[in-house]
Amino acid sequence: MRFRSKTQREDLSAYGSGHIVDHPTKWQAGIIFASPHSGSIYPQDLLDRTKLSAHQLRRNEDIFIDHLFHSVVAAGAPFLRALFPRVLVDVNRAEDELPPNWSTTLNQDQLTQTTPRAAAGLGVIPTYLSESLPIYVRLPDIQDVQTRLERLYYPYHQALRDLINQSKARFGRALLVDCHSMPGFAPMGARRPDIILGDRFGTACHPDTLTQFRDLFAQAGYNVGVNYPYAGGHTTSHYGRPAEGVEAIQIEINRDLYVNPVTLKPKSGFIQLKEDLRSITCEILKNAQPQDIAAQ
Numbered sequence: 001m002r003f004r005s006k007t008q009r010e011d012l013s014a015y016g017s018g019h020i021v022d023h024p025t026k027w028q029a030g031i032i033f034a035s036p037h038s039g040s041i042y043p044q045d046l047l048d049r050t051k052l053s054a055h056q057l058r059r060n061e062d063i064f065i066d067h068l069f070h071s072v073v074a075a076g077a078p079f080l081r082a083l084f085p086r087v088l089v090d091v092n093r094a095e096d097e098l099p100p101n102w103s104t105t106l107n108q109d110q111l112t113q114t115t116p117r118a119a120a121g122l123g124v125i126p127t128y129l130s131e132s133l134p135i136y137v138r139l140p141d142i143q144d145v146q147t148r149l150e151r152l153y154y155p156y157h158q159a160l161r162d163l164i165n166q167s168k169a170r171f172g173r174a175l176l177v178d179c180h181s182m183p184g185f186a187p188m189g190a191r192r193p194d195i196i197l198g199d200r201f202g203t204a205c206h207p208d209t210l211t212q213f214r215d216l217f218a219q220a221g222y223n224v225g226v227n228y229p230y231a232g233g234h235t236t237s238h239y240g241r242p243a244e245g246v247e248a249i250q251i252e253i254n255r256d257l258y259v260n261p262v263t264l265k266p267k268s269g270f271i272q273l274k275e276d277l278r279s280i281t282c283e284i285l286k287n288a289q290p291q292d293i294a295a296q
Helices: 044-048 054-058 071-075 100-104 142-171 207-219 234-239 269-288
Strands: 019-022 031-035 079-082 128-130 174-182 195-198 224-226 246-254
Touching (some): 019 142, 031 142, 031 269, 071 269, 079 142, 142 174, 142 234, 207 224, 207 246, 207 269, 234 246
Parallel strands (some): 031 079, 031 174, 174 246, 195 224
Antiparallel strands (some): 019 079, 195 246
């Protein structure tokens, strides 16, 4: 399903293509990193529709994840970054994950069965920050939805597909590392693990890939969870096809490690986390290099 819009009501010109691909000087191994939720440019059109402040909206970002992982470029991997915030369009959702009441505006046969996330307003065009905090006082109309998908969602996924195809052509395989952050504490107050790895319960990557990531984080002193409560979203499930030479793994970083939840400023742990991620990702890239490159 692809929506087409003849008019563009929302001004999304500040985003250009909506994403940036930072390419390494030399691509060292068949690994791609992506940060779909760290965009922090909030258009006035969005702010005009909500009673929430930009500061409140930013609590939904994977804040600073693009900075924390950017060292992968110097280490030899491409890094895809969305420039737009996830409250505008969430590229870690399927394109048809829309609220059920919007089906009256669209052709009924265009929508698949509504997912629980979409029903809760947490779909591809989010309408809630959480199940109890609505974003909008004036909802986007169908033309706005079309514009967001055409200008931001589809180009992001096309860039991701291009990188995967290039990796397969060059290295014979591709591993997509989807980089995220999570709230430090669960709704009932318990602190979440430092790191949660998601492989869609063993379907999105090979077991030894998950083991390598888990061991490297554990060796660096982080406690690591797997698949609960974050097993990987649309990106991990859609692109992770190990039998076809494409793996995907999701990394969730606990924001309590590096950001003040009130001020949204980096904490003292930011520098150490960034250095640890540099070391871990360098090791992952080193281990994945073809033998003829690694021997040089």
